[in-house]
Amino acid sequence: MGKRHETIGIKQAIRFEWMQKAANLLLAGLDAKVIRQELHEFFADRKVSASECEQSTQTRTFVVNNLMKIWVSPDQELMPFRDASLEILQKNPSMAVPIHWGLISAVYPFWFNVARQTGRLLALQNQITQNQIINRLKEQYGDRQTVSRYAKYVIRSFVAWGVLQDSEAKGCYEKSAPMNTPEPNLAILMFESALRATPEAKGALKLILNNPAFFPFQLPVMTGDFIAQRSERIKVVRYGLDDELLKLVTT
Incomplete structure (x- = not known):
């Protein structure tokens, strides 16, 4: 990056x-x-x-x-x-x-x-x-x-x-x-910030959702499908039985 x-x-x-x-x-x-x-x-x-x-x-x-x-x-x-x-x-x-x-x-x-x-x-x-x-x-x-x-x-x-x-x-x-942040688009923006702050530009959804860097906030739980539908800059890759990986879309 x-x-x-x-x-x-x-x-x-x-x-x-x-x-x-x-x-x-x-x-x-x-x-x-x-x-x-x-x-x-x-x-x-x-x-x-x-x-x-x-x-x-x-x-x-x-x-x-x-x-x-x-x-x-x-x-x-x-x-x-x-x-x-x-x-x-x-x-x-x-x-x-x-x-x-x-x-x-x-x-x-x-x-x-x-x-x-x-x-x-x-x-x-x-x-x-x-x-x-x-x-x-x-x-x-x-x-x-x-x-x-x-x-x-x-x-x-x-x-x-x-x-x-x-x-x-x-x-x-x-x-x-902690501050409650129920707005889905804002939460997705926060997830994207974590990806952009990470050199690999990717991370497991579960880990990002619970990332300690977001300690001041309560983020809503959501699925990878929901995130992918609402963000053109994040794509979702499934691995294992029910694990989801978020990645930045590279242009």
Whole structure:
């Protein structure tokens, strides 16, 4: 699938309301150049980091670049997925959190992998630590300093989005109540995001449905046939007696 799956990319915590701002500018019909300018003006007098020493032009540029990459100018192969996400957001604004979650996971698979390790740990215990998440990520990405630093940004994003809660102990987190996402087309979009966040671009339906990266959400159970009928970007391959494999349709 290319460089996307190897790149960490997120160099600053991403707040939910910033994602909304970028999407709303796109929905307003503005072009990329104007949106970039609008975002720079939006952040000109806003605090983008908890640390005062990081309130630099460079930090704001990191955030704007991330938002542009997610909503405005994603990789060409992600454009149909972005367009579908935008359409569902326009029709279901109350479902903004899972829509943003799916798109950022596809554009930056590192987000998806931090979520996956977070969800795995939350399935085992009620409270988890930042170090536990980071140690699991190092097994995947190697023991690089950037992995530790950027993972902290993603974890802080989870807290800012309200899907993780700070516990009384510093660096320790608890799961928030999961969000119900009953809309079938949105759930299918989430499944597609998992495929796009995976280098192989395929996965067993049962595993995707229960992927720990979706720990903040309750996704509806559905069949492969139902998914294939509603998505032109996903095909279903049956194997075994009743197992179904989802694959991205390649053009």
